[in-house]
Structures are given as C-alpha cells and as structure tokens.
Amino acid sequence: MDTPDPQASRLTAQFAFLTEADRLKSVLRASPLADASRRENSAEHSWHLALYAMALADQAGPEVDINRVLRMLILHDLVEIDVGDVPLHSQDGQAHGSAEIQEAEAKAAARIFGLLPPDIGAPFLALWQEFEAAETPDAVFAKSLDRTQPVLQNLASGGGSWTEYGVTLPQIETRVGVKIARGAPAIWTHLHARLRQVFARG
C-alpha cells in the first residue's frame, strides 16, 4: 500500500497493543494452580477473575455494573508487564501499594494503554485508574474478587503462598479479609469459616 490508510494504521496500533499484552502470560504470581503443579501467571489469573465476576455476580450490590467489573478485571494487571507482580504476603509485602510501586504502575499504564488509538486507550486507562483507586462500587467489588481468588487457589492446592511465606490466619484476616468483606461480605463470611477450620487443623 502506497498511500497511508487511516483504517490500516489504526488496526496496526490495536494489534501492536494486543501483541504487547501477550507478555502478561509470562508474569508469574505467588499463588499456585489449584492442583499445585505450578504458579499461575497474571494473564490466566485475569481470565479466572473475569469468570469469578460472572459466576459470583449475585454477590455484588445492586449499584454494581458487572460489565464494567469484567472490563476492569481483564485490564487490571497489564501494568505488571513492566512492573511485575508484587506478592501480598512476601517479605516485600510492605512494597505492595507503596508510592514507589504506584508511580511505576502509573508509568506502565501510560505506556501500555498509550499504544492504542487515544479514543480506545484513554477509557482503558481511566478504568484501570478507577480499579486502583478502589472507591467506586464497581472497583470495590472487583478488588474483593481479586482478593478472593488467591484464597481459593491456596485452599485448593493445600497451602500455596501461605505455606511459602508462613502466613497466619490473623494476617489473612487483616491483609485479605477486610478487602473481601468490603465488596462481598457473604463471600468473606463463607471463606472465613473454611479458613478457621483449615488453620485450626494446621
């Protein structure tokens, strides 16, 4: 093609973003697969969370728009392509949510969503920022699911990142339970009962 074609260069940008996003499949998380065969990556984790939103939609308050939650969860970890995953329970746990990490993630979001035509990239960036701020009902529910899924992975695999980092029940209550309960109180009640049984046996 000899003349620039706006449609073609738009698709070129969209495909460049989608190919860059592929790198999320190589970012490993602390939590394992349910069968404990390996650690999960952030791309398959994001798919799993989207499925959580669909299967647990009845746990969302009436003000929550599940379609927006789905989109948030699909986008929420893309910044890890540049920044990596900061495990909640690691010795670096302090780093989780630190100003330094937040700044690096904001820079990553600008770069990655900036690969897209602005009319697509700008709403994606806004949705990611809303998730990070965790203030709107949609973001609060999305965050609850993001904290619920690793608990289920650890329960299914027989310990997972709790065993690796020597995590106690009170630590789970503080670091995880509070955030699950904020957006999905019945889920936390249910998980808490299971956790008390497991840690009592431990």
Place this chain on the structure above:
Amino acid sequence: MDTPDPQASRLTAQFAFLTEADRLKSVLRASPLADASRRENSAEHSWHLALYAMALADQAGPEVDINRVLRMLILHDLVEIDVGDVPLHSQDGQAHGSAEIQEAEAKAAARIFGLLPPDIGAPFLALWQEFEAAETPDAVFAKSLDRTQPVLQNLASGGGSWTEYGVTLPQIETRVGVKIARGAPAIWTHLHARLRQVFARG
C-alpha cells in the same frame, strides 16, 4: 455449622465450579506465545480474546453487543477441560467440528456448567451453545476474534503452528480467512495483506 444454609451451599457450588475451571490453565493449544517461548494455554488465550473484544470493539457491526461477546469468549473454551484442544491445522484437523467432537463438547458443557446453581449455569450453557452455533451477530464476531488471535500469535512468533503443520496461505484463507471475514471484514483485509507479504518471502 449444623443446619444447612442455602446461601452457604450456593457459594460452595459457585466455588466448586471456579476451582474446576482452573484446570483450563493446563490445556495447551497449538499456537505459541508471541515471543515463541512456549505454547499458550486455553485460559490465557481466553483472557487474550476478551482483551481483543475490548480493543477491537470498533470492528463489530452495530448489532453486536460487546458485553455478550466478552462473556462468550470467557466461557468458550471451558469444555476443553474434558475434551482438550483440537488444533485447526493438525492432521486431525478433520476432527475439528466433527459430530464426535461436538457430542463430547456438549457433554462436557453439561457437566461443567452443571456444577453451578441452575439459575447461573443455564444462561452460561446457553451462551456457550450460541457461540458454537455461530449464527447470531455476537457469536459470529466472537468467532472472528477466536480465528484472528492465533494468526497474530503465529505472525509475532515467526511461524508458530503454521510452520509446525506445514500450512500454506491458501489453507489459511480457507480455514481461517473466511471466518474472520464473516464477522470482521476489515480485520481480514488487513491480515491478508500482511500474510501475503510473509508467505511471499517464505
């Protein structure tokens, strides 16, 4: 808890489904990661497709509901937990879409979605059936994306499953191009131009 609690047993079913779904992370596909480091699995592929739907929504016709497309794509491969992935270009390519495979997939869908409370599982099953039938505008667009993503993965990785199975450009046009063009004609025009360049260099 001594008395049965309907809310608790509902959540138990929802979590059983979500933990079973985790097995999709262990189903390998023919197509590679963009950096060619390994083959991708069906869970991370499903995430990638959901992102395709979000980033390429402007390629959908006005009758397409992207929120339904997103849900279809998140669910579309779950049957592979029981049936596995049947690669389009393999020597078994004939098997793809055969009555035998279709029957096995229908059985898998009934089992897997049957783990959920019926008010959640029945609409999931219906959405999967709609995707498989590929007749509604939402399903046709979803199928176009499902055929587009492996083309991008093969292009990015320098051959991928085309090299492995000795696939020719006319075979891609027949097996893949027709389905992409049906739901997203401009995407196929764009990809076809790139494919002609790559296969001419061959």
